Amino acid sequence: MNLLSMDCEEIFQKLACGAKFRRLGPKNPKKDCQSPDYGAPAGKIRKVRQVKDENCRGNDETRPLSDDSDVEKDHAEEKSITYKDTLADKSNKKDMVDHLRKSMKISTAGQSVPKPFESFEELISDYNISRKLVQNILNFGFTKPTPVQMQAIPCMLQGRQVLACAPTGSGKTAAFLIPVIHALGGPKKQGFRAVIVSPTRELAKQTFRECIRLCEGSNLRTHIISKVGNASEKYGPNSSQKFDILITTPNRLVYMLEQDPPAVSLKSVEWLIVDEADKLFEVGPRGFRDQLAAIYVACDSDSVKRAMFSATYSTHVAKWCRRNLKKVISVTVGHRNTAAEDVQQDLLFVGNEEGKLIAIRNLVKQGLASPVLVFVQSKERAQELFEELLYDGLNIDVIHADRTQLQRDNTVRAFREGKIWILICTELMGRGIDFKGVNTVINYDFPLSAVSYIHRIGRTGRAGRTGRAVTFFTTEDTPHLRSIATVMKDSGCDVPEYMLKLKRPKKTDRQKLEYIAPERKKISTVPSYEKFKLHKEKVKKINRRLRKKGKRGISMMPEKKVIHQSGLAKKYYSKHYNINTKKHKKSCKTEEESMLAVED
Numbered sequence: 001m002n003l004l005s006m007d008c009e010e011i012f013q014k015l016a017c018g019a020k021f022r023r024l025g026p027k028n029p030k031k032d033c034q035s036p037d038y039g040a041p042a043g044k045i046r047k048v049r050q051v052k053d054e055n056c057r058g059n060d061e062t063r064p065l066s067d068d069s070d071v072e073k074d075h076a077e078e079k080s081i082t083y084k085d086t087l088a089d090k091s092n093k094k095d096m097v098d099h100l101r102k103s104m105k106i107s108t109a110g111q112s113v114p115k116p117f118e119s120f121e122e123l124i125s126d127y128n129i130s131r132k133l134v135q136n137i138l139n140f141g142f143t144k145p146t147p148v149q150m151q152a153i154p155c156m157l158q159g160r161q162v163l164a165c166a167p168t169g170s171g172k173t174a175a176f177l178i179p180v181i182h183a184l185g186g187p188k189k190q191g192f193r194a195v196i197v198s199p200t201r202e203l204a205k206q207t208f209r210e211c212i213r214l215c216e217g218s219n220l221r222t223h224i225i226s227k228v229g230n231a232s233e234k235y236g237p238n239s240s241q242k243f244d245i246l247i248t249t250p251n252r253l254v255y256m257l258e259q260d261p262p263a264v265s266l267k268s269v270e271w272l273i274v275d276e277a278d279k280l281f282e283v284g285p286r287g288f289r290d291q292l293a294a295i296y297v298a299c300d301s302d303s304v305k306r307a308m309f310s311a312t313y314s315t316h317v318a319k320w321c322r323r324n325l326k327k328v329i330s331v332t333v334g335h336r337n338t339a340a341e342d343v344q345q346d347l348l349f350v351g352n353e354e355g356k357l358i359a360i361r362n363l364v365k366q367g368l369a370s371p372v373l374v375f376v377q378s379k380e381r382a383q384e385l386f387e388e389l390l391y392d393g394l395n396i397d398v399i400h401a402d403r404t405q406l407q408r409d410n411t412v413r414a415f416r417e418g419k420i421w422i423l424i425c426t427e428l429m430g431r432g433i434d435f436k437g438v439n440t441v442i443n444y445d446f447p448l449s450a451v452s453y454i455h456r457i458g459r460t461g462r463a464g465r466t467g468r469a470v471t472f473f474t475t476e477d478t479p480h481l482r483s484i485a486t487v488m489k490d491s492g493c494d495v496p497e498y499m500l501k502l503k504r505p506k507k508t509d510r511q512k513l514e515y516i517a518p519e520r521k522k523i524s525t526v527p528s529y530e531k532f533k534l535h536k537e538k539v540k541k542i543n544r545r546l547r548k549k550g551k552r553g554i555s556m557m558p559e560k561k562v563i564h565q566s567g568l569a570k571k572y573y574s575k576h577y578n579i580n581t582k583k584h585k586k587s588c589k590t591e592e593e594s595m596l597a598v599e600d
């Protein structure tokens, strides 16, 4: 028995195990102090008894005095009852808390973890949260806290550092925003006092919007860095310092910190929140470990506290938190690294790349519940698929890192407003993005890891809604099928047994796949030889025209891809391809190249 790891209550229970305690009570109990309420639950009986004992104590004072030793004995006995009742009460409360955690699938680790709360109004009495903040929460339509909010909010309100892991769409954003807003209280002229780091600008913007709504009436000033160019003027040492919360991506913040002098100071930061912590802890080109380290070092106030949130658990993050965050509390909801339970998940064998196009068109024909998010593995493939489906009469658009920020913002807005039904995207949209009511997620390209799968399909089935996820797989994807099938099985979906028994790929192969996406054939229904035939005919036609004019013909293989120059095409290309047509015109060596482009 490890006594060190138990609190005094548990030690008492262990030591008292099997011992019989004499039920002590006042010597001449009054009638109303006698009958225990057998119908009430144990907790209630004890409460009632305690109240009655207190009544009896009051009566004892008016009781005729017996001899002194009797009185002392009575007092000793009463003390003993109160002590045992308090212990019993405590153990009862603990049972209730344990029961609540169990029913909400909350598990915790750490010392003296505060109890979860059950309604936002409780926060007013228990933690002195302002009524206005609670009103803002209720205005959002949040009537009850989600499990992660139930447990993480009290921890952070007590100033404890937190590592929280809860399913996608379970309200983690509000779970960190509410305690941060409460901790900051009102506006101050000290510079930023809270920093929230998100992996993508889209997610940062979404968090910014939620923060603004929750801050209403508090006068706190929330900022998101849109232009790093004038950041020094706005946030630097000579600025007014009238800002409180900063929501940013790691790269932008690090860029500002690296200016000389730094364009922003994080010395007054009281809360550093890392959203999608496992992503930000990743090393390599897709991760942000170095940037996060720089931000961590810059927040150097003695009182700074950190909180990490994510839907997927990483042992790296957990180890780091245990080592570096004093008295950290770990909060986990549900099983680690499982998909949201409200998503109906299907795997669809499509054979090869051509099969994928047929499959997606079939799904549309059969009737897809829109809005739909379609995930592909790269920006090039996103563009290819978009071009392929553009003329199918679907309300479709594409978003990836090569599109300008304005285009990205417009696309996201149009999708949110329901103007776009199908949005093709890359991993950029895989994390954190909360599109209300996404009904279907299609993994057109097989996800590169189980973690990526969990986040991608987590864009649907959010906040208690249901959703559907369809994952295409080809013959080449089968070696990696097992991990996705396991995630599906863990979240209650039916999966063919053979998939779970497939050979596990080597760890090195799995890791390699996470960094380097497999090569896939170009997305196109027109076979390449057909395309080349068309191209050849066009070149011949142009050359005939040129030779008539006595000019030299053009080569069959132009060195540079050329584009349409008509007004309509210009608009189309600048919107969808982010191509500056003027610059591109210059890049065309000859007039003929442009002509070819017009006909292409």
Ligand SMILES: Nc1ncnc2c1ncn2[C@@H]1O[C@H](COP(=O)(O)OP(=O)(O)OP(=O)(O)O)[C@@H](O)[C@H]1O
Binding pocket: 141, 142, 143, 144, 145, 146, 149, 166, 167, 168, 169, 170, 171, 172, 173, 174, 310, 311, 431, 432, 433, 434, 436, 458, 462, 463
């Ligand atoms: N207590 C609540 N009651 C009802 N809805 C809520 C509650 N808290 C948050 N929501 C809603 O749930 C949705 C998902 O919340 P949020 O984006 O914070 O999820 P998340 O856990 O951060 O997901 P992800 O892991 O994908 O980032 C949002 O639309 C949010 O408004």
